[in-house]
């Protein structure tokens with residue numbers, strides 16, 4: 001999106017991306033390059049999202065006379081969270097209209113399920129429903145089933161720390177050093193979580209859980225087979241939770257999952273894990 005906007009307005013665009021994510025999100029990288037963006041590989045730390053955000057902030061503070069920083073999730077210092085959450089709220093502005101058209105009102109039992117990395121799509125999906133009775137369920141990345149590593153600070157009881165200019169629940173060691181994460185999904189592979197979601201958890205307005213890599217992959221397969229859509233690995237985590245919950249519900253209860261990305265960007269990982277990728 002950012003590279004498209006930059007192209008439209010004739011602005012230079014630099015995208016900071018972890019070297020590991022450049023490899024595993026190749027289609028996205030190619031699309032951004034086509035729009036004229038320069039991709040800056042970040043080779044520090046785990047070479048994923050957390051390091052890319054750090055490096056982008058370092059670049060920006062050294063070049064703030066000539067550059068703006070744009071953050072693609074509800075993370076970072078306060079104003080960046082607000083800008084991002086305001087923009088993504090358009091999802092629920094449209095969704096609430098569609099829900100009222102479909103059901104004539106907001107259904108009595110409505111669950112809105114969204115994956116949560118930094119938390120921007122969930123914040124946008126839920127925003128207009130905040131003062132309604134709709135239940136919010138955020139699904140973090142539980143990582144590989146047999147690994148201690150994950151990217152689920154809210155589900156796993158991480159403590160408050162500071163990351164990227166904001167206090168938040170964050171995966172950390174005893175000394176407060178940011179901990180390692182692992183997830184099949186590049187977009188959820190982040191040790192922190194927006195302060196917005198920390199508040200929603202503490203105030204019990206939303207509940208958070210996680211899905212493992214394996215559960216997300218299975219959900220991707222099932223949804224692609226049955227629903228005529230092909231979700232990326234991030235929303236596949238949310239679909240995994242919907243698949244767990246649905247058999248326990250009455251038919252009058254409604255679940256809506258935000259299918260916030262397309263699998264095409266994950267085609268290399270999916271092919272590697274499942275041996276085939278069909279779109």
Ligand SMILES: Cc1ncc(COP(=O)(O)O)c(C=O)c1O
Pocket residue numbers: 072073074115116117118119120121122186187188232234235260261262
């Ligand atoms: C398709 C998709 N969905 C979800 C996410 C997770 O980010 P957030 O939690 O900010 O919505 C990402 C992040 O890159 C993504 O690419």
